[in-house]
Amino acid sequence: MRTEDMLKILHQYREDAIVIPGRGGNHWIKMSTKPERDLAFRGTAMGGRSSFALGLALARPDEKIILLDSEGDILMGLGALATIADKRPSNLYHFILDNECYATTGGQPVPNAKKIRYDLLAQGAGYPSSHAFDELDDFSSNIEAILNEPGPVFVSAKVEPENVNEPIATRRRWQTRSNEQVIVDFKNALGPRAA
Numbered sequence: 001m002r003t004e005d006m007l008k009i010l011h012q013y014r015e016d017a018i019v020i021p022g023r024g025g026n027h028w029i030k031m032s033t034k035p036e037r038d039l040a041f042r043g044t045a046m047g048g049r050s051s052f053a054l055g056l057a058l059a060r061p062d063e064k065i066i067l068l069d070s071e072g073d074i075l076m077g078l079g080a081l082a083t084i085a086d087k088r089p090s091n092l093y094h095f096i097l098d099n100e101c102y103a104t105t106g107g108q109p110v111p112n113a114k115k116i117r118y119d120l121l122a123q124g125a126g127y128p129s130s131h132a133f134d135e136l137d138d139f140s141s142n143i144e145a146i147l148n149e150p151g152p153v154f155v156s157a158k159v160e161p162e163n164v165n166e167p168i169a170t171r172r173r174w175q176t177r178s179n180e181q182v183i184v185d186f187k188n189a190l191g192p193r194a195a
């Protein structure tokens with residue numbers, strides 16, 4: 001499926017969730033109607049997004065957190081799956097956009113790209129619920145129910161690669177705000193957690 005099409009469907013069910021858009025962010029920020037609830041950061045290190053999402057989910061159990069992770073990031077920090085399963089944040093919805101390659105750096109294949117089953121890795125780590133989708137129709141029919149399951153929920157979605165080949169230094173960034181501004185907007189939108 002195309003990332004943009006999949007995210008359009010997800011967006012219909014977002015409601016007030018906080019979204020960490022990861023590497024599909026270029027599509028997400030164009031459709032999002034709640035940018036102050038999007039944590040779209042620049043220049044992130046691979047492997048850290050899921051742990052960041054876990055910390056946020058634990059800090060704000062009153063908020064639903066949707067993480068749009070990627071398979072390269074997951075492989076960089078597989079241990080995070082066990083930690084998330086152990087902490088069992090009921091408000092965390094962990095999606096990965098699996099394009100079978102490192103698209104941001106030109107499309108090099110990830111190891112064992114065609115055979116690895118990320119949904120089974122998550123299940124084996126102890127996620128109480130884990131799903132995999134290859135087809136948009138199937139994703140579309142199930143997404144509402146999935147977002148009503150208690151978390152942590154894992155959803156692996158096969159998407160087409162959108163390889164980027166320009167040198168990183170000369171690329172135009174899709175993020176429209178600085179990381180500092182993202183945090184300021186986010187804090188203002190959420191306010192302090194109720195005691």
Ligand SMILES: Cc1ncc(C[n+]2csc(CCOP(=O)(O)OP(=O)(O)O)c2C)c(N)n1
Pocket residue numbers: 023024043044045046047070071072073074076099101102103104105
């Ligand atoms: C620790 C670390 N190593 C390398 C990079 C450089 N880098 C940025 S994106 C990327 C590929 C990411 O692949 P994936 O997570 O599968 O997402 P995709 O680009 O395919 O959407 C790489 C190697 C990085 N950001 N962090």
